[in-house]
Amino acid sequence: MNEPQPPTSGMSPGTPPAASSAPPPAASSAPPPAARPARSSSWGFTLVLTLLLVAAAGGVYAYFRITNPPPPEPDKLASLRGYIANLGRTQTLAADYTDANGDLVADPPTDPAKFLRPEAVKELAFTVVGSEDPEKAQIQWKDFMLALEKATGRPVKYLAEVASVEDQVRAVREGRLHVTAFNTGQVSTAVNTAGFVPLFCIADNDGRYAYEMEILVRRDSPVQTPADLRGKTIGLTSLSSNSGGKAPLVVLKEKFGLLPGRDYDYRFTGDHVRAVKELSAGQYDAVCVANDQLARALAVGVVKPEQLRSIYKSETFPPLCFGVPHNLPPDLVEKVKAAFRDFRFEGNSVGELYKSQGKNRFAPVDYARDWKLIREVDQALSKLLETD
Numbered sequence: 001m002n003e004p005q006p007p008t009s010g011m012s013p014g015t016p017p018a019a020s021s022a023p024p025p026a027a028s029s030a031p032p033p034a035a036r037p038a039r040s041s042s043w044g045f046t047l048v049l050t051l052l053l054v055a056a057a058g059g060v061y062a063y064f065r066i067t068n069p070p071p072p073e074p075d076k077l078a079s080l081r082g083y084i085a086n087l088g089r090t091q092t093l094a095a096d097y098t099d100a101n102g103d104l105v106a107d108p109p110t111d112p113a114k115f116l117r118p119e120a121v122k123e124l125a126f127t128v129v130g131s132e133d134p135e136k137a138q139i140q141w142k143d144f145m146l147a148l149e150k151a152t153g154r155p156v157k158y159l160a161e162v163a164s165v166e167d168q169v170r171a172v173r174e175g176r177l178h179v180t181a182f183n184t185g186q187v188s189t190a191v192n193t194a195g196f197v198p199l200f201c202i203a204d205n206d207g208r209y210a211y212e213m214e215i216l217v218r219r220d221s222p223v224q225t226p227a228d229l230r231g232k233t234i235g236l237t238s239l240s241s242n243s244g245g246k247a248p249l250v251v252l253k254e255k256f257g258l259l260p261g262r263d264y265d266y267r268f269t270g271d272h273v274r275a276v277k278e279l280s281a282g283q284y285d286a287v288c289v290a291n292d293q294l295a296r297a298l299a300v301g302v303v304k305p306e307q308l309r310s311i312y313k314s315e316t317f318p319p320l321c322f323g324v325p326h327n328l329p330p331d332l333v334e335k336v337k338a339a340f341r342d343f344r345f346e347g348n349s350v351g352e353l354y355k356s357q358g359k360n361r362f363a364p365v366d367y368a369r370d371w372k373l374i375r376e377v378d379q380a381l382s383k384l385l386e387t388d
Helices: 043-067 078-088 134-140 142-152 165-173 184-194 242-254 272-280 291-299 330-342 349-357 372-381
Strands: 124-126 156-158 180-182 196-203 211-218 233-236 265-268 286-290 308-317 321-325 361-364
Touching (some): 124 142, 134 142, 134 349, 142 330, 142 349, 165 180, 165 184, 180 184, 184 196, 184 242, 184 321, 196 330, 211 272, 211 291, 233 242, 233 272, 242 272, 242 286, 242 308, 242 372, 272 286, 272 308, 286 291, 291 349, 308 372, 321 330, 330 361
Parallel strands (some): 124 156, 233 265, 233 286
Antiparallel strands (some): 196 321, 196 361, 211 286, 211 308
């Protein structure tokens, strides 16, 4: 049954719808939209405004540069010139000391009153190279310090406040440091300016003590000889280091005609092991290191042998050297010598430190003979920046 449909609006029920008198619209397509009025583009205005702003900024910058000029570029060779000038003043024994026997080392005082007073040596002060980390060094050298205590009958302390080579030289000269080691390149300066007396070097079982300076590059480097380092950046450890600074500066000039600043750039690494690590990371084109320190870097896995290549090896140099002040009382000097002579590295903290280098004892040195080449390097370095 169909439901009734609702009536159409405006019509009574039952009235049929009226027929429309308008004809149906003819089918046709929709008319196109009316065209928008043309609007002028703003890109030209934007461009002009931008150019004006740039010109204004340039004017402000130029005014700032004129009224506030940048500081001059620092002289990269200033520190090197200063070091060379000072080095020239430390090549001979200071007037405070005498050398009657001609061994190039300060003699003990002839006046007993000039030896260190007994109260000054009731406790012996000890360090290794002044730039070493004192906390780490105390752990590494604790067994030797115990042997030194036993041999001398005096307590031994590590002089931790000595934080640099300059501090170390000063402490020896002032009698505050009684047993210490200088690196190869600083021994002559300590001898001549602080009355340091070299006694013993780290040695192998046969008493041999020597290392070479090597110039290293990465294995994949195009550099084949030091002559190829022109225009490159070289990592040096420090100016006070023989193998990491002084010797390579002299070798590069005398053998290959290269001067720092003119023919190559250089930066300081501060440490041989760090130098090798930073070379492998690509921070330098080459580094100059002592190969006994290279052996240590390889042993602890800082780099692998296949990552590096040596392009130069020097003559042999003596390593770091232990000694005492010239005015340490003679009886105490003999006891210190006995401590070095009798100490062996096997099975103790010092042996662990030098195991990778094959060193296991101390051997006595002859400063006049063993440091001859080092003194020649110093003499050449004092004329490094002189050119024809």
